[in-house]
Every structure is written in C-alpha cells, then in structure tokens.
Amino acid sequence: MKDIYDKTHAAEILQRIDQLSPHSTRQWGTMQAAQMLAHCSAFQDIPMGNAFPPRGWLGRVIGRFVKPVFYNDKPLPHNMSTIPETLISDNRDFEAEKEKLKLRIIKLQKDGPDQCSPHPHPFFGPLTPGQWGKGIYKHLDHHLRQFGV
Template sequence: MNNIFEGLYTDQILKRIGNLSVNSQAKWGKMDVSQMLAHCSSFQDIAMGYSLPQRGWLGLLVGRFAKPIFYNDKPLAHNMSTISTILITDKRDFDIEREKLKQKIITFQKNGPENCTRHPHPFFGKLIPEQWGKGIYKHLDHHLKQFGV
C-alpha cells in the first residue's frame, strides 16, 4: 500500500491535486471540488493533531474491527459516511483550498511519522504512524479519483 510519508507518493498526490480545476466534476458524492479539498484538508488536521474530534459511539463499538478498511489495499467505497466535523457543506474558494491542502500534505510528509498524531482516529481508534500514512494516501487517492484525477 502506498504511504504518504514516502516522497514519491506525496509528489504523485500533489501533481494530481494540481490537475484539478474549479470546473472538475465529481463522479459520485455531494461535495464540489472546493468542498472536497477543504474536507481533505480538515482530515489532514486530524492526522497532524491540530484537530482532536471525539470518538463516536459507533466507532467505539466497531471501529477497531473495521480499522483495516482505512489502510489496506482495497479502495474505499463510494459515498461512505464521514466524520461529522469534516463534512463540508458551505461554499469554499478553490484556489485557497487547493493551496492549503498542498501545504498541509507537504508539512505532514516532511514532519515524518514521528510527528503524526497519537490521538485516536474518531472512528477507527488508535493508529500507528504507518497506518496513518497509508490511510492518508488512500483517503486522498479516493477523493482525487472522485474528481477524475
């Protein structure tokens, strides 16, 4: 599985983000491209420890059993539910959101696994840095495929 902590995969993701445009259309889901970028940026905040959402009851019940979904080789399902705190529904500026996400990805990769959050994922629970690195890549890849890049 690709890992965002590896420079090659970070570069590939950044290039794909650069291929998005304000007119990019989703193949599934409700978010427009600017909202998707903001959503991914908010998810980066969780992995970086800047945002510490509480675990929900469903995650406490089944999160540890479902955890491999986050970092295994299987693609994420379309239209999966998301963490409520990073569900973006308001209008966003494409250029600002794209640049913000790119900078967070670069920072996350440069900071390395040792600076990854130790706070549990709000659904899956405790993750080791390698799982975060794979999960971040997989999440970004999922949303970039959603917009055809």
C-alpha cells in the same frame, strides 16, 4: 500500499491535485471540488495534531474491527459516510483550499511519521503512524478519483 510519508507518493498526490480545476466534475457524492479539498485538509488536521474530534459511539463499538479498511490495499467505497468534523457543506474558494491542502501534505510528508499525533481516529480508534500514512494516502486517492484525477 502507498504511503503519504513517502516522497514519491506525496509528489504523485500533489501532481494530481494540480490537475483539478474549480469546474472538475465529481463522479459520485455531493461535494464540489473546493469542498472536497477543504474536507481533505480538515481530515489531515487529525494526524497533524491540529484537531481532536471525539470518538463516536459506533466507532467505539465496531471501529477496531473494521479499521483495516482505512489502510489496506482495497479502495474506499463510494459514498462512505464521513466524520462530522470534516463534513464541508458551505462554499469554499477553490484556489485557497487547493493551496491549503498542498501545504498540509508537504508538511505532513516533511515532518514524517515521528510527528504524527497519537489522537485516535474518531471512528477507527488508535492508529500507528504507518497506518495513518497509508490511510491519508488512501483517503486523498479516493477523493482525487472522485474527481477523475
């Protein structure tokens, strides 16, 4: 399984982000490219220790049983629901969001798993830094495939 903490895997993600444009067409979902980039940045704020969204009741009940979906080898399903704190519905500046996400990926990769926040995922609950690393890669891959890159 690929992992965002691996330099090669992080470089691959950065290269794919560079293939996006403001006019990239989504294959599924409702977000525009700039919104997707902002969503991915907001999501990365959790393991980076910049955001602390609360656990939802459904996640408290079933999150621990389904959390391998976040870090296993299977692709995430299309149109999967997201946590409210990372839902982006307003218009965003594509270039600004692209740069912000790239800087977050570089920082996350450079800081490594030792700097991963212990704050639990709002749905899946507590994750190890290794699980976060795989899940972050998988989440980015999911959204880049959503836009054909």
